[in-house]
Amino acid sequence: MSLTLYAHPFSSYCQKALVALYENAIPFHFRLLADAESVAELAALWPLKRFPVLVDEGRVVVEASIIIEHLQLHHPGPVRLLPEDPRVALEVRSLDRFFDNYVSTPQQKIVFDRIRPEADRDPYGVAEARAMLEAAYGWLDGVMAKREWAAGAQFSLADCGAAPFLFYADWTHEIAARFANVRAYRQRLLARPSFARAVDEARPYRKYFPLGAPDRD
Numbered sequence: 001m002s003l004t005l006y007a008h009p010f011s012s013y014c015q016k017a018l019v020a021l022y023e024n025a026i027p028f029h030f031r032l033l034a035d036a037e038s039v040a041e042l043a044a045l046w047p048l049k050r051f052p053v054l055v056d057e058g059r060v061v062v063e064a065s066i067i068i069e070h071l072q073l074h075h076p077g078p079v080r081l082l083p084e085d086p087r088v089a090l091e092v093r094s095l096d097r098f099f100d101n102y103v104s105t106p107q108q109k110i111v112f113d114r115i116r117p118e119a120d121r122d123p124y125g126v127a128e129a130r131a132m133l134e135a136a137y138g139w140l141d142g143v144m145a146k147r148e149w150a151a152g153a154q155f156s157l158a159d160c161g162a163a164p165f166l167f168y169a170d171w172t173h174e175i176a177a178r179f180a181n182v183r184a185y186r187q188r189l190l191a192r193p194s195f196a197r198a199v200d201e202a203r204p205y206r207k208y209f210p211l212g213a214p215d216r217d
């Protein structure tokens, strides 16, 4: 098999890449990062040790967004996750940056703070992260008032990230009822078969969610 994805099913960034793979039914080998050996392989490929990492015929591709761009270029399928029109593609990439920087980054800050030793926790940083999530939900609510998917009518790269990031963001800092468009969008993402599959594959790991996984989704 030419494609190997170094990943863990419970990781949001891995789910982002998995959604793209599942959307186009691209065959790949899932290298589960579950032991010292697999983690050593990852470190040899990418010393920063962040995942997912894709290996395609020996070529190492890092960063979930770039993995999805790589798949579009080298393994295209019926679902175009980067639109042909560069102006629409720019909107897709803009929303993709939004979900990485202003939803996932603060969400991870809150979770990683919880697994630090108590003396090393950063309540000021966590409060900032919660404020950023509130602002992000507010902005996104206005955008999603008129859109089915993040960048418009077509499911795209931006939705691949939005799905896991809003999934875990809601577990971390609940999306309030006043953000009804964001909540409805999160439900649409949960109903998308590619993401529903990723969520199901991650179910066995829910007990490891540092803040405690809610009994839903």
Ligand SMILES: N[C@@H](CCC(=O)N[C@@H](CS)C(=O)NCC(=O)O)C(=O)O
Binding pocket: 011, 012, 013, 014, 049, 050, 051, 052, 062, 063, 064, 065
């Ligand atoms: N910018 C990276 C972020 C990847 C990332 O943060 N992955 C997490 C898993 S969701 C990770 O590698 N965590 C391991 C660690 O922080 O040591 C991307 O877009 O792929």
